[in-house]
Amino acid sequence: MPLSTFGPDPATYNRWLQRSLNTVLRASLVVDGRRGPETVKKIKEFQRKKGLDPNGEIGMMTEDALAAAAGEVPPTFGQNFRFPGAVNGTAEQALKLLEKGTKPVLLNDDAVALDRTLFIDVRMNGAAPEVLAWRAPVAGWAPGPLEPTRTDVVRLNSSDQLEALLQAKDTLVRRGDRLPSDWQHAVKRRGVSDVYISERSPKRTLKEHVAAARALEHRYDPERTRIFNGLPRIDSERSLVDQIVALGLRLDQEPAFRQLAQQIHDVETAAQRPLDVAEKSAILEELQNGSNDTIVLVAHSQDGNIRLPGGEWITPKELAEIQRPGAPPRAFVLFSCDTGTVNGATAGVGEILLASRVAANVIAPPGPIDARPIPTLLSRFLTGEETLGDVFTGAWSYSISLRLEGVLPAQASERGR
Numbered sequence: 001m002p003l004s005t006f007g008p009d010p011a012t013y014n015r016w017l018q019r020s021l022n023t024v025l026r027a028s029l030v031v032d033g034r035r036g037p038e039t040v041k042k043i044k045e046f047q048r049k050k051g052l053d054p055n056g057e058i059g060m061m062t063e064d065a066l067a068a069a070a071g072e073v074p075p076t077f078g079q080n081f082r083f084p085g086a087v088n089g090t091a092e093q094a095l096k097l098l099e100k101g102t103k104p105v106l107l108n109d110d111a112v113a114l115d116r117t118l119f120i121d122v123r124m125n126g127a128a129p130e131v132l133a134w135r136a137p138v139a140g141w142a143p144g145p146l147e148p149t150r151t152d153v154v155r156l157n158s159s160d161q162l163e164a165l166l167q168a169k170d171t172l173v174r175r176g177d178r179l180p181s182d183w184q185h186a187v188k189r190r191g192v193s194d195v196y197i198s199e200r201s202p203k204r205t206l207k208e209h210v211a212a213a214r215a216l217e218h219r220y221d222p223e224r225t226r227i228f229n230g231l232p233r234i235d236s237e238r239s240l241v242d243q244i245v246a247l248g249l250r251l252d253q254e255p256a257f258r259q260l261a262q263q264i265h266d267v268e269t270a271a272q273r274p275l276d277v278a279e280k281s282a283i284l285e286e287l288q289n290g291s292n293d294t295i296v297l298v299a300h301s302q303d304g305n306i307r308l309p310g311g312e313w314i315t316p317k318e319l320a321e322i323q324r325p326g327a328p329p330r331a332f333v334l335f336s337c338d339t340g341t342v343n344g345a346t347a348g349v350g351e352i353l354l355a356s357r358v359a360a361n362v363i364a365p366p367g368p369i370d371a372r373p374i375p376t377l378l379s380r381f382l383t384g385e386e387t388l389g390d391v392f393t394g395a396w397s398y399s400i401s402l403r404l405e406g407v408l409p410a411q412a413s414e415r416g417r
Contacts, residue, residue, distance in 0.1 A: 013074065014039070017058065020070035021046060117171045120162070124177040131156040131183070133165055159186040166190040215331035215361040216389030218294045220381050222273065226292045227378070230278030230299030230308045230336075231371070234261045243309035247300045263375040264298075271382040280312040287322050287358045294388060295359070296381075298335040298374060304349065306336060316349060322356045329360040333392050335374055340364030363392045 011033030018029045021042045029039055043062070044054040050065045058066075067074055119134045133154045148155045156162050163186040166172060171193045179187070187194050218224075232243035240258055244251060268274050276282065278299055286295060300307045306314040332353055334340070340362075341348035347355070350362040381391045 010035075016072065016074050017043075017066070020066050020072055023070045023072070024066065117173055118165055118169045119173045119175075120156070121175055122177045122179055124180075129177070129180055129183065131162065131179075133162070159183040162186050163190055166192050211329040212361040215293075215329055215359075216363075216387060216393070218331055218388045219386070220384040221293065224293040225296070226286055226290065226294070227273075227275045227296040228278035228283055228298065229264060229275040230297060230306070231264070231374075232257045232261050232309050233277070234258070234265055236277075236309065238309070246309050246311040247307050248302055249300065260371055260374070264378065267375050267379045267382065271379070273382050275378075277310075278308050279310060280308060280314055283314065284318065284322070287319075287353075287356075288324060291328055293328065293330045294333070295330065296333040296335070296378075298378075301336040301339055301349070304338075304346065306339075306349065316347070316352055319349065319352045320347075320356060322358055324356060324358050327358050327360075331361045331363065331388050332359040333388065334362065334364040335369070335371075337365060337368045340366040363388070 014033045014035045015031050017035070018031045018033075018039055021027050021039070022029055022031070025042055025045060027042050029042060040056040043058065044056045046066060046069075047054040047056075047062055050062075050069075052062055052065065063074055121132045121134065123130045132148055133156055147153065154165075156165075159180075159182050162183060166187065167190065169190070169192055172187055174194065178184075184194075232240050232247070234240065236243060238246075240261065241251065241254060244254055244257060249257070264275070278297060283297065286292065297306075304316050308314070334350065336349070339349040341350075348364070350364040353359055353362050377391055380386055381388070
């Protein structure tokens with residue numbers, strides 16, 4: 001697949017690199033734009049301080065850490081960027097180039113997607129919003145606030161202006177505060193996809209944006225999908241009452257859970273697709289080493305912990321300990337209360353899963369959910385006729401997408417910011 005390569009002018013980038021290293025390490029590098037032996041030596045010193053591989057190369061993790069420590073954003077498109085020409089290669093080669101410091105490398109279709117995406121920053125000042133629109137260059141959000149004095153930033157004074165800018169766009173990427181209702185209506189009138197970026201996590205590339213969106217297009221494939229049922233089951237060796245007690249639920253809910261368990265069992269029978277019993281070891285193994293495109297977990301959560309009917313718990317700490325940079329670009333659906341909260345005092349389960357890089361996209365609810373629609377939703381998905389996004393995103397949940405950064409549609413949690 002052909003690639004288009006975009007990157008900052010090397011001398012400009014190296015001057016930023018040398019300035020940043022001088023600031024952080026109190027070094028005395030000559031800021032001449034040349035990455036000589038002394039500059040490489042300081043890069044390795046910085047990497048060791050941050051616990052990174054001291055290879056002397058500037059990959060994405062090193063760049064992000066240095067930008068945060070120095071407080072200076074690296075050069076981007078519009079800031080002495082140049083186009084060194086096209087490179088023929090594959091997506092795998094593109095990722096290798098990214099790690100070597102050529103940033104960013106976009107597939108051609110990603111570049112098209114970028115051209116049809118508008119980025120805005122929303123800050124509420126009383127009842128009046130300050131909305132800054134940015135024609136994103138090549139990557140996603142850079143660290144730090146937008147400056148209205150920049151030539152690539154436009155201040156919007158009305159929802160009509162926003163609607164006009166969206167005429168030729170497919171996607172609105174939004175960060176900061178929620179838009180007022182009249183601005184939201186303007187977005188809906190244009191019919192664009194509205195996604196919200198969590199500011200808890202580092203920046204990411206458009207390539208990851210696209211991977212997360214594509215994960216929502218997955219359909220049920222028995223060879224590539226795993227569905228865990230963590231609710232009380234009628235075919236369990238443990239009694240339904242014992243399972244309810246293990247989950248920390250009220251015993252007076254036993255009739256409702258018996259009916260729900262029967263309905264889920266009927267869905268399995270009709271589809272001839274038995275669901276996996278949600279056992280802690282099996283779930284953690286799938287997250288750490290599994291190769292499925294789609295994972296669905298139906299379970300009860302309490303105080304940030306995922307509780308299972310066998311009496312086991314999965315804690316946020318255990319999920320955070322899973323680190324998997326090489327995970328397939330898969331989607332993880334969580335039918336579990338409060339697992340989709342963002343920007344709260346502590347990280348939500350969905351945020352943790354993304355930070356651990358076990359999935360490209362997580363679909364989860366920001367608050368309590370009604371379990372009664374679960375059999376219908378599972379039945380729809382198991383037919384293979386509808387996409388993951390069509391079935392599982394809606395009023396009860398939203399997509400928290402992208403490794404390292406949360407991206408949420410308009411149903412963003414009121415618990416955020």
